[in-house]
Amino acid sequence: MKWQAVIGLEVHVELKTESKMYCNCKNQFGGQPNTRCCPVCIGMPGTLPKLNKQAVEYAVLTGLAVDAKISSKTRQCRKNYFYPDLPKGYQISQFSAPLCTDGQFEYFYNNTACSARIRQIHIEEDAGKLIHSPSGETMIDYNRCGVPLIEIVTQPDFHSAEQARAFLESLRILLLYLGVSDCRMQEGSLRCDVNVSVRPVGSNVLMPRVEMKNINTFSGAERAIKYEIQRQCDILDNGGEIYQETRRWDDEANTSIVLRTKENAADYRYFPEPDIPYICISTEDVERIRENVPELEFAKKKRYIQQYGLAFDTAEQLSADPKLALFFDACVNNKAPAKETANLLLGQVLNCVNESGKSISDSGLTVENFTDIISYMCNDRISATSAKKAVAFLFNNAGTAENAVAELGIEQISDSVIIEKLVDMILQECPDAIADFKAGKKNALGYLTGQCMRQSGGKANPRLLSQILNEKMERWSFNNE
Amino acid sequence: MNNIFSAIEKATELNKDLNAFITIDKEAYKKCCKENLPLCGMPIAVKDNICTKGMRTTCASQMLESFVPCYDAYAIAALKKAGAVVLGKTNMDEFGMGSTGGNSFFGATVNPIDKKRIPGGSSSGSAVAVAAGIVPAALGTDTGGSVRQPAAYCGVVGLKPSYGAVSRAGLVAFASSLDQIGILADSVDTVWSVASEIYSYDCNDMTSRSINPGNGITEGFSLNNIRIGVCEKYNSAADDDILAGISKAEEILKNAGAEIVDVQAPMTEQLLAMYYILSSAEASSNLSRFDGIKYGKCTKRFSSVDEIITYSRYEGFGDEVKRRILLGTFVLTQGYYEQYYARAEIGRRRLMRQYNALLKNECDIFLSPVTLTTAPEIGCASKQKVRMYEGDYYTVAANLTGMPAISIPVGYSSDGLPVGVQMMSGYGKDELLLQVASLFEKEFKGGGKL
Numbered sequence: 012m013k014w015q016a017v018i019g020l021e022v023h024v025e026l027k028t029e030s031k032m033y034c035n036c037k038n039q040f041g042g043q044p045n046t047r048c049c050p051v052c053i054g055m056p057g058t059l060p061k062l063n064k065q066a067v068e069y070a071v072l073t074g075l076a077v078d079a080k081i082s083s084k085t086r087q088c089r090k091n092y093f094y095p096d097l098p099k100g101y102q103i104s105q106f107s108a109p110l111c112t113d114g115q116f117e118y119f120y121n122n123t124a125c126s127a128r129i130r131q132i133h134i135e136e137d138a139g140k141l142i143h144s145p146s147g148e149t150m151i152d153y154n155r156c157g158v159p160l161i162e163i164v165t166q167p168d169f170h171s172a173e174q175a176r177a178f179l180e181s182l183r184i185l186l187l188y189l190g191v192s193d194c195r196m197q198e199g200s201l202r203c204d205v206n207v208s209v210r211p212v213g214s215n216v217l218m219p220r221v222e223m224k225n226i227n228t229f230s231g232a233e234r235a236i237k238y239e240i241q242r243q244c245d246i247l248d249n250g251g252e253i254y255q256e257t258r259r260w261d262d263e264a265n266t267s268i269v270l271r272t273k274e275n276a277a278d279y280r281y282f283p284e285p286d287i288p289y290i291c292i293s294t295e296d297v298e299r300i301r302e303n304v305p306e307l308e309f310a311k312k313k314r315y316i317q318q319y320g321l322a323f324d325t326a327e328q329l330s331a332d333p334k335l336a337l338f339f340d341a342c343v344n345n346k347a348p349a350k351e352t353a354n355l356l357l358g359q360v361l362n363c364v365n366e367s368g369k370s371i372s373d374s375g376l377t378v379e380n381f382t383d384i385i386s387y388m389c390n391d392r393i394s395a396t397s398a399k400k401a402v403a404f405l406f407n408n409a410g411t412a413e414n415a416v417a418e419l420g421i422e423q424i425s426d427s428v429i430i431e432k433l434v435d436m437i438l439q440e441c442p443d444a445i446a447d448f449k450a451g452k453k454n455a456l457g458y459l460t461g462q463c464m465r466q467s468g469g470k471a472n473p474r475l476l477s478q479i480l481n482e483k484m485e486r487w488s489f490n491n492e
Numbered sequence: 493m494n495n496i497f498s499a500i501e502k503a504t505e506l507n508k509d510l511n512a513f514i515t516i517d518k519e520a521y522k523k524c525c526k527e528n529l530p531l532c533g534m535p536i537a538v539k540d541n542i543c544t545k546g547m548r549t550t551c552a553s554q555m556l557e558s559f560v561p562c563y564d565a566y567a568i569a570a571l572k573k574a575g576a577v578v579l580g581k582t583n584m585d586e587f588g589m590g591s592t593g594g595n596s597f598f599g600a601t602v603n604p605i606d607k608k609r610i611p612g613g614s615s616s617g618s619a620v621a622v623a624a625g626i627v628p629a630a631l632g633t634d635t636g637g638s639v640r641q642p643a644a645y646c647g648v649v650g651l652k653p654s655y656g657a658v659s660r661a662g663l664v665a666f667a668s669s670l671d672q673i674g675i676l677a678d679s680v681d682t683v684w685s686v687a688s689e690i691y692s693y694d695c696n697d698m699t700s701r702s703i704n705p706g707n708g709i710t711e712g713f714s715l716n717n718i719r720i721g722v723c724e725k726y727n728s729a730a731d732d733d734i735l736a737g738i739s740k741a742e743e744i745l746k747n748a749g750a751e752i753v754d755v756q757a758p759m760t761e762q763l764l765a766m767y768y769i770l771s772s773a774e775a776s777s778n779l780s781r782f783d784g785i786k787y788g789k790c791t792k793r794f795s796s797v798d799e800i801i802t803y804s805r806y807e808g809f810g811d812e813v814k815r816r817i818l819l820g821t822f823v824l825t826q827g828y829y830e831q832y833y834a835r836a837e838i839g840r841r842r843l844m845r846q847y848n849a850l851l852k853n854e855c856d857i858f859l860s861p862v863t864l865t866t867a868p869e870i871g872c873a874s875k876q877k878v879r880m881y882e883g884d885y886y887t888v889a890a891n892l893t894g895m896p897a898i899s900i901p902v903g904y905s906s907d908g909l910p911v912g913v914q915m916m917s918g919y920g921k922d923e924l925l926l927q928v929a930s931l932f933e934k935e936f937k938g939g940g941k942l
Contacts, residue, residue, distance in 0.1 A: 054781040056664040057565060058544045059697050089777050091824070093801050100780025125499055149797075151785070204843065280824035282833060285668035285774055287698050 014209040014241045014247065017217065019167035022182065024192045025137060025158050025200035032136040032159035033060035033103065040198045044142075044152035052157035054098030059286050062087075066159035067290060069191040070110050070134045071300045073161060076189055076307065077129050078310050080116030083296050087134070087284040092277055095267045096139035104135035104162075106281040110290075117309065118181035118396060120174045127178055128166040135160050155199075161191075167206065167217065170237035179203060179229050184308050187333040196228055203232050207239040209247065219255040223267060226260050235260040238267065242337050278282075311336055318348035328357055335361070338371050338378065347382040348389060355385060359399045363406040375409025376402070383412030391472055397421035425472040430479050433471065437462050438483060456484070496521040497534040497578050503626045511601050512620040515548050515582035519596025525584035531689060536571060537621035537630035540581040540587055542673065543662040544568055551664050552584045552596035555808030565662020566697070567631060567673050567690040571783040574689040579627055582617025586810045587779065588635055588666035590614050591883055593642070594870065595812045602870065603646060605910060609867040612642030615676065619646040622676045629686050635666050636767050637887025639674030640829045640899035640914060645867035647910030649902045649933075651675045651683050655894030656701035656922050657750050659694030665778040667771035668699075670891040680900070680930040685707065687926070706923035713927050716749035719856030729885060730861040733905035736942040738861060741902050741913045744861075744935050750937070753844050754853050757889075758846035767888035768821050768881055769836040782808065782838035815877060839891050847893045849916030851918035857928050858916040861886050862899045886914060896922045898929050903942040911942060 032392050034051035051058040074081050088106040096126060114129035137158040142150045150293045163182070169175040184199060185195045196202045208220035221239060226232045238260075243253050257276075260269040271277070306314070308330050315326035329336050337358055360381075364370065381402070388398040393416060401415045406414075416422050424430060438445060444462075447455035460480060464471055503516050517523075525532050538544060541551040543561040545568075550556045568578065591697050593601040593616025603609040604624040611620045615632025619642035622630050632639040634652035643650025651674050658673045665671060673690065677683045684707050693702035720742070725737055759766075763901040784790035784804025791803035804882040809817070823832035849856060864883055890897035897916040904910055915932075917925035 052563075053786060054786065055561070055562070055563075056549070056551070056559070056781070057563075057660075057662040059661050061696055061698060091780060092778055093780065093783060095783075095785055095797055098502075098781060098786055100783060101777055278826045280777075280821065280826070280829070282773060282777070282829070284822055285699075286665075 013212065014171065014240075014244050015212045015214075016170050016172075016236075017167045017208045017210060017220075018169035018236055019206040019220070020165045020169070020175060020178070021204040021206070022165075022179070023137075023202040023204075024161050024186060024194070025165065026063045026066050026161060027192050028063055028069065028159050029188070030063060031065050031157035032066055032134075033157055036157065038158055040195075040200070043377070044113050044150070044154060047154045048156060052098070053153055054100075059389055060103060060284075062290070063159055067110070067133060067292075068300055069159075069189075070132060070161045071292065071297065072189055072303055073163070073186070073191055074111030074114060074183060075297070075301050075304050076131050077111075077114035077116045077132075079111035079129055079132060080282055081292060082108060082110055082112070083292055083294075084108075085110045085290045085292070087287045087290070088281045089284050090135075090279045090281060092279060094138070095149075096141050097157075098139070098153065098156060102135060102138065103284055103287070105133035109133035110160075112160070113295055115176070116180050116182065116185070120177035123176065125178070127168045130164045130166050132163050135162060138199075167208070167220075172233040172240065175205065175236055176229050176233045179232060181308070184331060184333060184489075188305055188307050190305075202226070205232060205236055207236055207241070207243065209240060209243045219253050219408040221253065221255070222257045223260050224257065224270065227262065231260070231262045234262065234265060235267065238265060238297055241340070242267075315349075315353075319353075321349060321353055325353050325357065329353055332370070334370060341378045341381045342385070345382045347385045351385050351389060352382075355381075355398065355402060359402045363403055367406070374406045376406045377409075380405050380410065380412045380415070384415070387412065387416065391423060391425045391474070392416075393423055394419050394473060397423070419471075422470060423472045424467055424470045425475055427475060427479065430467075431472055431483075433466055434463055434476070434479050434483050437466060438487060445487060456480070459484075493521050493524045493533070495533060496524055496535045496577055496579070499626055501581060502538075502624075503621070504625060506604075506624055509602070509607060510604055510620050510624060511599050512583055512617040512624065512626070513537070513580045514550055514552065514583050514598050514617070517547060517578060520577050520579050523577050523731070525575040527575070529573075531571065531685060532575035534576045534629065535627045536576045536629045537572070537579050537582045537618055539584050539615050539618050539630070539632045540566065540583060541633055541664040542631055542664075543664065544569060544578055544581065544894040547581065547769070547888065549581065549664070550598070551587045551588075551807065552598055553810065553813070555805075555836075556781050557597065557789060559788055563662060565673075566659035566692075566694045568662065570690050571631075571686070575687075576686075579621075582615070582630060584616055584618075585614035585638075586813050587664070587775070588614045588633055588638055588671075589812045589816050591637065591641055591880065593872075594616070595810055597604075597810060603867050604909070605647060606867070609869050609909070612863075612867065614638040615642050615674070618676050619643055619648060622646070622648045622678055629675060629682050629691075631686075632674045632676050633663060633666070634672050634723075634887075634891065635670045635771060636672040636884045636891050639676060640862050640887050640897060641883070643676050643899040644862035644912030645910065647904075647912070649677050649680055649683055649901065649929075650912075651687065651926075652714065652890055652897050653687070653691065653705070654703050654896040654922050655703070655891075656697075656699050657691050657703040657896070657922060659692065659697040659700045661694055661696045665708055665774075667774040669774060669780060670767075670771055672891075675895040677786070680898075680926060680933050681708075681890065683898075684926055684930070688920075691922070701920070703920050704923055706926055709927055709930055713929065713931070714749060715745060715931050718745075718857060719753050719855040719929060720745050720750050720752045721755035721850065721858045723755050723757035723860070726760050726875060726886075727861060729864060731865050733866050733909070733911055733942070734861045734863065735764050736905075737902045737911035737913050740936075740942055741859060741932070742852035744932060748931065748935050752785070755850060755854050755858070757858075757860070758850065759839065759843050760885075763882055763888050763892070764884060765848075766821070766836045766839045766843070767884065767892060769832050770840065770892075770921045772816045772820035773824050773833050774820070776817045776824065778935075779809075779813070779817055784808070810854065812877070818892075843889065844893045847889065848918065851895070851916070851921075856917065856924065860914050860916070862912045862914040866905050866911060890916055893919065895919050896925050898925055899919070900933060902931055902936070903940050904942060
């Protein structure tokens with residue numbers, strides 16, 4: 012391969028605050044168009060922005076999670092351009108003094124640890140949405156105007172589409188752990204622009220890059236980057252030149268078209284936002300926010316392996332799903348045994364989640380009832396199979412573990428005295444089977460086990476039954492010698 | 493109720509000649525309060541770039557000819573809460589840009605003292621409403637002198653508060669870091685009664701501050717030992733009528749016990765350039781929201797989104813507004829930003845430091861003219877539009893530094909035209925400024941020929 016791809020990413024993340032960035036409108040996805048706006052976010056005359064403190068703190072939190080420098084005195088800027096989805100004719104963003112700079116983020120690609128440098132993270136507001144009707148009209152929905160955004164800008168540290176995608180997937184998990192966004196690409200709360208250039212292998216000069224917009228999924232990002240790398244290589248192989256430009260990706264057609272060239276690149280006429288004074292962030296603020304950085308994916312994975320002895324794959328699966336991992340942590344804190352909890356979570360619980368489409372928090376499963384089920388199972392009160400049934404029951408019906416056991420009738424008989432009586436009774440009734448066993452027919456044991464189990468209504472503790480039955484069989488033969 | 497009724501009648505009657513009002517609320521007398529509120533029954537005229545709920549707010553522009561806000565500006569809500577009644581919306585220079593009262597889509601306003609002369613601007617209608625005795629007080633806005641200059645030309649008191657003292661929520665922005673709502677009135681006492689209602693910290697305006705204007709001369713306050721700074725060189729640009737007013741003011745202050753001190757006015761050569769660069773830049777951005785799409789005038793001829801925006805603005809904005817937007821866009825353009833905007837910003841910081849030092853170490857009040865001349869005749873505006881900007885020589889420093897400043901009438905010129913002088917105090921020292929102004933006003937009540 013003559014050429015090396017050089018890729019940088021600009022990730023826009025909608026923050027999960029209660030209200031919008033500069034006004035009190037509720038920050039929520041969807042709804043009837045133009046029902047979640049007010050004079051401020053529609054840019055009516057005389058209105059002023061009021062900065063959302065929570066949004067700034069979420070941005071600082073994200074910066075801390077990637078070891079970035081947090082600016083003690085940061086400023087918002089106006090990015091000026093005309094477009095129907097931008098009511099004020101400018102976007103309040105940041106330019107010269109972003110909130111966070113010089114971070115780095117570790118992620119895995121192809122089982123290798125990689126590190127991407129985060130050039131900056133800055134805060135800004137989202138614009139509205141243009142909706143094109145089939146009849147050719149364009150309508151504007153201002154609900155999304157003013158939703159708080161952070162923009163995470165990386166250095167061009169990726170060299171393949173797959174690597175960029177691996178970064179994006181890990182970044183998404185980070186953001187979910189931090190709780191700053193719900194990261195739903197299909198709802199637009201996580202969006203990505205890519206910057207692609209190619210250069211001769213071995214060179215470290217940066218060549219003109221092409222920016223690509225309108226990327227709506229991670230797989231779309233991968234496709235778009237692959238396409239662009241190929242397009243640029245083809246041009247260069249034919250002796251052509253790459254010029255800096257912005258292109259629009261069309262995922263359905265698997266192709267891109269030019270939006271702007273360098274010549275008609277927009278000049279945003281950035282200047283400091285006069286309506287918002289300097290935002291001062293003290294070291295006390297930073298340390299207070301730092302307390303909210305939770306244990307992140309890799310630290311969790313390591314701890315699961317070292318502290319609980321979980322298998323690598325188990326630890327990896329668990330730690331890659333923040334909701335699952337946090338539920339796991341809560342259960343283990345509630346004295347549930349790690350391995351059994353992990354297995355049940357990654358098995359039956361995930362099945363329930365996938366089948367129902369509901370998350371654990373929306374289901375009937377709680378830390379209480381789940382840990383109770385696990386402890387019943389470990390204490391032999393219910394069998395492992397019954398535990399799975401109980402989990403599914405609780406997932407769909409809520410309630411206590413006690414109630415589930417009763418409803419499902421899965422309480423095991425684990426009293427040896429009762430089982431002995433039961434076994435004695437069956438052995439009395441089945442002399443032929445005993446004779447078969449004596450004669451060496453192994454499946455006689457299975458038959459007897461089945462009979463005992465049936466007699467117990469399926470409730471006999473299988474392990475105890477087997478133990479007692481075997482003992483009695485041994486002794487029986489001995490007795491009748 | 494009666495005085496509001498007669499105010500409505502007077503406003504309507506005089507509007508034929510003076511054109512001070514764009515909108516008069518003929519039902520205003522119904523909104524009179526019954527309780528014992530501080531401004532109960534006071535009719536107030538409001539400049540038409542301050543949003544009034546349910547009442548047309550045009551900024552004297554065709555762009556907002558039919559715009560009716562669904563919200564009151566903070567200052568308006570405060571006035572209503574204090575029992576005042578908004579009599580109507582006054583004429584102005586479009587979007588606050590201009591200093592003649594002639595840049596209005598609704599026609600020019602004239603000076604009631606001499607109808608062949610301009611009232612000044614951009615708070616032209618507000619100054620006229622007070623000068624003509626229609627209302628005791630009016631709200632204006634002051635970005636580069638737009639309250640103080642028409643106050644001086646019309647012979648009324650005009651206060652520009654410290655930046656941030658009065659919330660800008662609901663004030664249609666011209667230059668966000670320079671704009672302040674100001675008060676025009678027949679006396680400092682009236683200014684005070686309005687100020688004590690509208691000065692307030694407002695959490696919806698992140699640039700607002702809690703500054704106390706006071707409300708009356710405090711026990712024991714006198715002009716003894718108040719240092720009044722005067723810069724002869726700075727003053728010398730004004731003509732003889734104005735300088736006579738300054739001399740008289742100095743005399744009155746000295747007789748009342750104040751000390752006149754020679755000072756150097758900071759950065760006088762750079763004031764106008766800094767002001768016009770910064771205010772135009774901010775204006776070009778603040779006026780971007782007027783695109784014909786959400787509210788305001790929308791062009792009827794278009795074949796694309798770009799054309800809706802382009803033609804709505806082309807048709808909706810007057811010449812001076814276009815001029816400032818072009819100038820502002822230029823100084824923010826890549827390649828010119830460093831040379832113009834960035835340098836003006838640096839100059840501004842230096843100006844603030846120098847005025848801070850001046851008003852702390854050398855004097856308590858800085859006295860200067862407000863205008864270069866008395867009210868000019870209508871139509872004598874220079875063909876070179878930029879020369880008009882020179883008239884702001886004495887007023888822009890207060891906006892650039894955020895310091896409070898007040899224009900006070902001191903008498904009349906030989907041809908019977910009002911002459912005003914300006915006093916400025918340190919940032920946040922509005923109470924001191926108003927106390928000095930009030931005592932000064934009392935010392936020579938009556939004015940008279942200079």
